[in-house]
Amino acid sequence: MYAPAGVKTSTEFQIPDTMKAWILGDPGELTLKDKPVPVPKRAEVLVRIDAAAICATDLEVIYQGPPAMIQGGMPFNKNFTPGHEYMGTVVALGPGVDEYKVGQRVAVEIHAGCGQCKRCREGMYTSCHNYGLNYGDVDKGHRANGFTTDGGFCEYQVNNINTLVAIADEMSDEEGALVVTAGTAMYALTELGGLVAGESVVVSGAGPIGLMAVAVAKALGAQPVILTEMRDNRLKIGLELGADAVVNIRKEPDVVAAVKKLNGGKGVDYVVECSAASKAVNDAVHMVNRGGKVCLAAFAHEQVPVDVAHIVSNNITLYGIRGEGKSAVHRAEVFMRQKRFDASKIHTHTFPLADLPTAIRYAKDRVDDAIKVVVKAKLDAAHKVAAE
Ligand SMILES: [Zn+2]
Numbered sequence: 001m002y003a004p005a006g007v008k009t010s011t012e013f014q015i016p017d018t019m020k021a022w023i024l025g026d027p028g029e030l031t032l033k034d035k036p037v038p039v040p041k042r043a044e045v046l047v048r049i050d051a052a053a054i055c056a057t058d059l060e061v062i063y064q065g066p067p068a069m070i071q072g073g074m075p076f077n078k079n080f081t082p083g084h085e086y087m088g089t090v091v092a093l094g095p096g097v098d099e100y101k102v103g104q105r106v107a108v109e110i111h112a113g114c115g116q117c118k119r120c121r122e123g124m125y126t127s128c129h130n131y132g133l134n135y136g137d138v139d140k141g142h143r144a145n146g147f148t149t150d151g152g153f154c155e156y157q158v159n160n161i162n163t164l165v166a167i168a169d170e171m172s173d174e175e176g177a178l179v180v181t182a183g184t185a186m187y188a189l190t191e192l193g194g195l196v197a198g199e200s201v202v203v204s205g206a207g208p209i210g211l212m213a214v215a216v217a218k219a220l221g222a223q224p225v226i227l228t229e230m231r232d233n234r235l236k237i238g239l240e241l242g243a244d245a246v247v248n249i250r251k252e253p254d255v256v257a258a259v260k261k262l263n264g265g266k267g268v269d270y271v272v273e274c275s276a277a278s279k280a281v282n283d284a285v286h287m288v289n290r291g292g293k294v295c296l297a298a299f300a301h302e303q304v305p306v307d308v309a310h311i312v313s314n315n316i317t318l319y320g321i322r323g324e325g326k327s328a329v330h331r332a333e334v335f336m337r338q339k340r341f342d343a344s345k346i347h348t349h350t351f352p353l354a355d356l357p358t359a360i361r362y363a364k365d366r367v368d369d370a371i372k373v374v375v376k377a378k379l380d381a382a383h384k385v386a387a388e
């Protein structure tokens with residue numbers, strides 16, 4: 001039985017020595033294997049993973065590699081377990097941990113910065129200067145589970161206490177797995193200045209982060225919140241999450257003009273770009289008013305030309321954000337706890353952990369209009385649950 005020295009466990013949770021974990025072999029090749037249950041060190045806990053959501057970035061990692069970086073290189077054939085959007089129950093405490101209790105349900109942030117570099121000291125731990133340095137004689141204690149260290153497509157994982165966010169008892173496991181998604185949207189709005197009450201915001205792209213950006217912007221008091229997207233079913237969810245207006249960019253070829261018309265003929269104060277479409281960056285730059293700000297929250301797949309002269313002559317600011325820094329996940333969880341928006345609207349499917357390849361296919365090919373697909377170790381095998 002699991003009883004590492006210095007680690008506090010409870011008879012309430014029987015922890016095995018080994019667990020089921022998905023392991024990445026060659027690109028796109030995942031195998032379910034047995035792995036030792038990891039051991040928490042100082043300032044770490046062991047989390048029993050109750051639900052893990054699949055993110056578009058997981059697909060990049062599994063099929064292409066980056067932004068994952070294992071031992072300084074590609075993540076393939078390194079016994080690496082991907083998965084970064086998960087929640088669970090604290091089942092063991094590393095030496096000296098009294099911040100969390102065994103039995104507590106938590107959502108987890110992805111990035112545990114080293115805590116000692118310039119950016120970590122500023123709260124920008126997702127931009128840690130010691131990113132990926134967590135092995136051998138250059139171990140800086142940095143972890144980004146599912147990117148530089150083992151992630152959540154397994155039964156147990158070790159998390160730094162700084163990455164834990166306690167969640168409300170009423171929150172379902174599936175909703176808990178979406179706290180970090182909402183946290184990323186919160187971070188985008190934090191970096192734009194945070195004070196968006198009464199300000200006009202466009203969100204481009206209605207993927208999970210875009211839809212959460214609509215919900216969070218609205219909860220922060222933005223007015224109007226306009227969502228641009230090409231799929232009507234996603235625009236409908238955007239309206240349910242609080243968008244004041246939507247633009248279907250397939251039916252409306254001049255999206256800049258359409259947005260300005262919706263905002264009384266003027267540009268908007270902020271754009272959160274979540275689509276990764278090449279054209280979207282320049283559209284965003286032309287959608288904001290003079291002095292406006294654009295936050296880029298999507299990983300683009302190619303280099304994107306932008307209208308620099310327009311940016312300079314209109315005092316426009318462009319930001320990139322990575323992940324969910326400055327404790328944004330804590331703020332997002334509070335909004336969800338207060339039921340300011342219903343994040344579960346973006347959860348569409350749940351599969352057993354053992355069916356991860358099916359879950360990935362649903363997420364990748366958007367089978368059955370899938371948005372957020374979740375896997376759960378506790379779910380009975382061969383038992384698929386559609387979200388209510
Ligand atoms: Zn993600």
Ligand SMILES: [Zn+2]
Binds near residue numbers: 115118119
């Ligand atoms: Zn750091």
